[in-house]
Amino acid sequence: MLQLLGGISLFVLMHTLVWWGTNAQFIEGWDKKQALMLSMFLAIPITLVAFYASRLTYDALNEQAWSVRFVGFGVSYLVFPLLTWLFLNESMFTMKTLICIFLSFLIIYVQIRL
Secondary structure, three states, X not given: OHHHHHHHHHHHHHHHHHHHHHHHHHOOOOOHHHHHHHHHHHHHHXXXXXXXXXXXXXXXXXXXXXXXXXXXXXXXXXXXXXXXXXXXXXXXXXXXXXXXXHHHHHHHHHHHHO
């Protein structure tokens, strides 16, 4: 269980870094050159975090690559709406976004429990 929590935590970190690397350019006050430099700076740390997130999750979920993929996807759909709401003022409280967030919880639950 500790490996799974570690893997999920690293996926949260990875998706947070990916969000900043791809969406900082849309935040008022950031110029595109500055955002591109951040994206390039984050590339290697994101790759390392993704590697270890996958490794821990793979080991925790009986060496199932598909489970790793779906957990990583589910976590991404929990991180992206929250950060987009906080920093870009785009509501995550639309019906389609709330349904997708619910489905992300469901995907993670299915991969861990079944």
